[in-house]
Amino acid sequence: MMRAMAKHRHTTHPAIVKRLRRAEGHLRHVIAMIESEEPCLDIARQLQAVESALTAAKRTLIHDHIDHCLSEGDALDELKALAKLL
Numbered sequence: 001m002m003r004a005m006a007k008h009r010h011t012t013h014p015a016i017v018k019r020l021r022r023a024e025g026h027l028r029h030v031i032a033m034i035e036s037e038e039p040c041l042d043i044a045r046q047l048q049a050v051e052s053a054l055t056a057a058k059r060t061l062i063h064d065h066i067d068h069c070l071s072e073g074d075a076l077d078e079l080k081a082l083a084k085l086l
Contacts (some may be wrong), residue, residue, distance in 0.1 A: 050076045
């Protein structure tokens with residue numbers, strides 16, 4: 001169950017947004033490659049780049065959350081939920 005959290009911004013958020021925008025551009029390129037019937041190996045390589053960018057963004061966000069947002073009372077439950085996302 002998702003709970004409402006107060007809005008917050010961390011110093012890592014601009015870098016995460018930049019990384020996600022780069023992944024978005026890569027994904028658009030992958031779609032164009034598929035539509036133009038480019039070789040599957042080339043498409044798979046580009047998909048790997050998208051996946052790597054998303055994984056790095058997710059990892060940064062989760063580490064930032066652990067470092068700055070967890071309090072002792074809810075830390076164990078949130079760590080369990082975060083572990084499922086890794």
